[in-house]
Amino acid sequence: MIRVVLPAHLRLLAHVDGEVTLDLAGPVTQRAILDALEGRYPVLRGAIRDHATLRRRPFVRFFACAEDRSHDPPDAPLPDAVATGAEPFLVVGAMAGGC
Amino acid sequence: MSGVRALVGTKKGAFVLTSDGKRERWDVSGPYFAGWEIYHLKGSPADPNRLYASQSSGWFGQQIQRSDDGGKTWEPVGNKFVYDGVPGTHQWYDGTARPWEFKRVWHLEPSLKNPDAVYAGVEDASLFLTTDGGHTWNELAGLRKHGSGPRWQPGAGGMCLHTILLDPSEPGRIFIAISAAGAFRTDDAGGTWKPINRGLVSAQLPDPTAEVGHCVHRIAMHPSRPGVLFMQKHWDVMRSDDAGDSWREVSGNLPTDFGFVIDVHAHEPETIYVVPIKSDGEHFPLDGKLRVYRSRTGGNEWEALTKGLPQRDCYVNVLRDAMAVDALDPCGVYFGTTGGQVYASADAGDSWAPIVRDLPGVLSVEVQALP
Numbered sequence: 001m002i003r004v005v006l007p008a009h010l011r012l013l014a015h016v017d018g019e020v021t022l023d024l025a026g027p028v029t030q031r032a033i034l035d036a037l038e039g040r041y042p043v044l045r046g047a048i049r050d051h052a053t054l055r056r057r058p059f060v061r062f063f064a065c066a067e068d069r070s071h072d073p074p075d076a077p078l079p080d081a082v083a084t085g086a087e088p089f090l091v092v093g094a095m096a097g098g099c
Numbered sequence: 100m101s102g103v104r105a106l107v108g109t110k111k112g113a114f115v116l117t118s119d120g121k122r123e124r125w126d127v128s129g130p131y132f133a134g135w136e137i138y139h140l141k142g143s144p145a146d147p148n149r150l151y152a153s154q155s156s157g158w159f160g161q162q163i164q165r166s167d168d169g170g171k172t173w174e175p176v177g178n179k180f181v182y183d184g185v186p187g188t189h190q191w192y193d194g195t196a197r198p199w200e201f202k203r204v205w206h207l208e209p210s211l212k213n214p215d216a217v218y219a220g221v222e223d224a225s226l227f228l229t230t231d232g233g234h235t236w237n238e239l240a241g242l243r244k245h246g247s248g249p250r251w252q253p254g255a256g257g258m259c260l261h262t263i264l265l266d267p268s269e270p271g272r273i274f275i276a277i278s279a280a281g282a283f284r285t286d287d288a289g290g291t292w293k294p295i296n297r298g299l300v301s302a303q304l305p306d307p308t309a310e311v312g313h314c315v316h317r318i319a320m321h322p323s324r325p326g327v328l329f330m331q332k333h334w335d336v337m338r339s340d341d342a343g344d345s346w347r348e349v350s351g352n353l354p355t356d357f358g359f360v361i362d363v364h365a366h367e368p369e370t371i372y373v374v375p376i377k378s379d380g381e382h383f384p385l386d387g388k389l390r391v392y393r394s395r396t397g398g399n400e401w402e403a404l405t406k407g408l409p410q411r412d413c414y415v416n417v418l419r420d421a422m423a424v425d426a427l428d429p430c431g432v433y434f435g436t437t438g439g440q441v442y443a444s445a446d447a448g449d450s451w452a453p454i455v456r457d458l459p460g461v462l463s464v465e466v467q468a469l470p
Contacts (some may be wrong), residue, residue, distance in 0.1 A: 007158075007159075009134060009135070009156065009158070009159055010159060013159075013162065015391065042163075043175045045178070045179070046160050046161065046178045046179060047159040047160050047162070047178075048159070050180075051179045051181060052181055057158070057159065057160060060155055060158060060159070064182040093158040093159070094158065096157070096158075
């Protein structure tokens with residue numbers, strides 16, 4: 001079981017409280033998690049990754065096991081702790097103040 | 100008419116304000132979509148309870164929200180805006196060619212007759228259409244693919260398509276405006292487009308009378324006379340009497356002819372409103388006095404409307420989509436400020452009062468007269 005933590009705006013958009021849990025059949029990668037997440041919550045399509053390129057939006061970050069995984073290749077395996085559900089996969093709105 | 104509903108988009112959410120026909124007391128609900136930028140909300144002329152909202156965020160991109168109950172509840176619909184084919188390039192600020200890239204929806208214009216059909220004006224400038232209530236969006240690519248497209252350039256706010264006017268007398272005729280490309284018209288429902296900028300003069304351009312490149316801020320039209328258009332350009336207030344084929348300046352005695360908004364009285368096609376702003380470098384009212392100017396002669400002769408508006412120390416701006424009129428009698432006029440006030444006049448501009456005063460910066464105001 002994979003645990004995913006979404007930022008507040010996306011939890012509100014997807015109507016979820018707390019963590020999202022996902023079951024993945026294959027290797028646990030960013031792409032696999034995001035595909036499953038968007039499959040369950042289609043409203044999140046385009047909010048984390050670009051619709052067409054599937055690249056991470058610039059001000060979205062991916063953290064896991066206290067490390068920034070934002071620049072990892074999307075098909076790189078994530079740590080076992082994420083794959084086993086011991087640690088969550090965090091989707092984070094970048095720390096950018098804006099106005 | 101039983102009442103009025105004002106739809107207010109702000110930097111941090113949407114608000115719905117309602118009142119009875121007297122328009123003296125207002126109920127404020129919201130924020131909806133708190134924390135998101137709501138560039139625009141608008142109701143369907145064919146079904147006043149069908150509303151659409153453009154919700155966007157620098158972090159999480161674009162959403163389109165739809166309400167079928169007048170704004171009480173909302174559901175996200177389609178947010179996939181993909182340019183048709185190879186996007187091509189436009190000019191960037193430094194003069195280099197830059198590929199078209201979708202950023203956000205600035206303006207939503209529901210069809211006059213079909214609640215499921217809505218036009219969306221987007222940045223980078225293009226026009227999209229949904230015919231299934233917002234679930235899917237398709238580009239009317241003839242506009243972006245107009246031969247002048249590679250010469251378009253962003254204004255300071257981005258290269259946005261911000262104005263969409265639907266001609267009620269000719270279903271295939273649509274007027275749009277882009278900052279900074281200018282105004283365009285289609286007579287075949289979006290298949291082909293023609294720049295309609297003859298008569299515009301922009302000293303900021305190498306060729307001040309160029310076919311495209313003008314920073315048009317807003318265009319307004321009275322539905323009974325769709326061939327007459329009024330424009331607030333970057334500088335200059337303009338008028339066309341031939342559906343945009345030619346324009347003439349009608350700034351007349353305005354104290355400054357820079358500004359963003361322009362609108363037309365609901366029952367008097369020659370009565371128009373602007374809010375003069377000091378300059379492109381100083382986006383606030385002249386002398387700290389917030390004044391609406393009204394012309395009852397279709398331009399050139401303007402009177403200042405000040406009753407109820409702050410006449411000292413006022414340094415807000417009024418953005419291009421932040422003025423609207425209602426169809427009651429007398430006509431109501433509304434505008435929102437970057438300071439979070441929404442001012443309303445229930446007597447066609449003679450007197451004003453804030454109907455809400457401490458919202459986030461206002462991006463857009465639309466008003467519906469309810470049956």
